[in-house]
Amino acid sequence: MTRRRRWTDTGWGLGDDSRSSMTPEEARLIQELIVEFCGLSYGLDSTFFLERRLGPRLEALGLQSARDYYHYLRYDPNGPGEIETLVERLTTHETYLFRESYQLDAFRLEIVPEIIRRDDGAKSITVWSAGCSTGEEAYTLAILLKEDARLRDWNRRVIGSDISRKVVAAARRGQYGPSSFRATSEYFQRKYFREKEGKFAVRDDVRSLCSFGQLNLLATERFRVLGRCDAIFCRNVLMYLSTEARERIVDAFYDSLNPGGYLLLGHSESLLNVTTRFDLVHLSRDLVYRRPL
Ligand SMILES: C[S@@+](CC[C@H](N)C(=O)[O-])C[C@H]1O[C@@H](n2cnc3c(N)ncnc32)[C@H](O)[C@@H]1O
Structure with a gap:
């Protein structure tokens, strides 16, 4: 029986196994896509950071791997909308009135x-x-x-x-x-x-x-x-x-x-x-x- 990988609080794993499972190649592909889309690069060299932010999206879309997610972003008709959602999860919106x-x-x-x-x-x-x-x-x-x-x-x-x-x-x-x-x-x-x-x-x-x-x-x-x-x-x-x-x-x-x-x-x-x-x-x-x- 194949167990579906699922998102956990500490990573994206199989059942109880909460170890990171995004490969460096998958991380690189997704990083490149994000940089190409909006220039955002901060923190993206950390696979752990990417996994934590991406995991819930994979879960929500019912996708099995970061590579599937990359293909979704790149080629699916809903990809452009999804990349906006993804960037939303990667950016900080911290601000206040009369700052600096x-x-x-x-x-x-x-x-x-x-x-x-x-x-x-x-x-x-x-x-x-x-x-x-x-x-x-x-x-x-x-x-x-x-x-x-x-x-x-x-x-x-x-x-x-x-x-x-x-x-x-x-x-x-x-x-x-x-x-x-x-x-x-x-x-x-x-x-x-x-x-x-x-x-x-x-x-x-x-x-x-x-x-x-x-x-x-x-x-x-x-x-x-x-x-x-x-x-x-x-x-x-x-x-x-x-x-x-x-x-x-x-x-x-x-x-x-x-x-x-x-x-x-x-x-x-x-x-x-x-x-x-x-x-x-x-x-x-x-x-x-x-x-x-
Ligand atoms: C930390 S907030 C800064 C808000 C405000 N300028 C300030 O200093 O209080 C950064 C904002 O930049 C936006 N941002 C990041 N990349 C962007 C891009 N490529 N184009 C437009 N806005 C972007 C984010 O969505 C976020 O709302």
């Missing part, structure tokens, strides 16, 4: 004033939160733009995008629990959020500045539809991607920025070994990247 305040200060006190000074009469500012997760970063930026009285009659636009449809839907809802407010002052929480169904919902006048969409950052040809940006926040995203993916995405960010536009990365990220096209600008509160004028 020193950088937001740099944006508010140095970058926005420079954009205002350079204005040619168009009175328009566009900021993109690329890899926005559940939307806290985009709403934070919208609040900062609303707070600046000099922008009152400007066309203010905040774009939020993420590869995950789930988090984009949550971003559109804009309702948050306490952990999203861990770095938010009581003043801003009260001013821009309303209590709703046990959560706090972002006020409509902030929401109206924001638009959200699903976008895989590797699909750089789609960036054009967003139009030119004055600043791109891509924080805590590139660190999870392969070098090739970073190069491609950052190159496309360059083209999406207006001359003099800024690229802001997470505090542990840099463009070292990625590109030399951007100027590194020392602001008083942060080091940021700028497309040369």
Whole structure:
């Protein structure tokens, strides 16, 4: 009698045998597919990590081996949908409002004033939160733009995008629990959020500045539809991607920025070994990247 292999808490095994059973070749094939799809490489060199994340999907689909799963992803008509589900299981969506305040200060006190000074009469500012997760970063930026009285009659636009449809839907809802407010002052929480169904919902006048969409950052040809940006926040995203993916995405960010536009990365990220096209600008509160004028 053949026993069907089944997922266990510690691995993918036969009955009680919970030892790892994904072969290095299977792991390599799946890693390559994921990197090709979205650039994600972080943690994928660990077969154990892959097994833990993939196991429940194999179980749910009734597949026998990681190789079967690879074939499903690659050739089944449902493969493209499944790879999105898989990436969902491999990514972290950790985020919160007013994250990395020193950088937001740099944006508010140095970058926005420079954009205002350079204005040619168009009175328009566009900021993109690329890899926005559940939307806290985009709403934070919208609040900062609303707070600046000099922008009152400007066309203010905040774009939020993420590869995950789930988090984009949550971003559109804009309702948050306490952990999203861990770095938010009581003043801003009260001013821009309303209590709703046990959560706090972002006020409509902030929401109206924001638009959200699903976008895989590797699909750089789609960036054009967003139009030119004055600043791109891509924080805590590139660190999870392969070098090739970073190069491609950052190159496309360059083209999406207006001359003099800024690229802001997470505090542990840099463009070292990625590109030399951007100027590194020392602001008083942060080091940021700028497309040369
Ligand atoms: C840790 S969150 C960062 C959220 C926010 N930027 C912040 O710093 O608080 C990383 C996000 O990047 C998204 N992501 C990862 N790879 C992506 C890709 N290739 N295209 C678009 N989004 C991606 C994930 O879905 C996740 O929501």
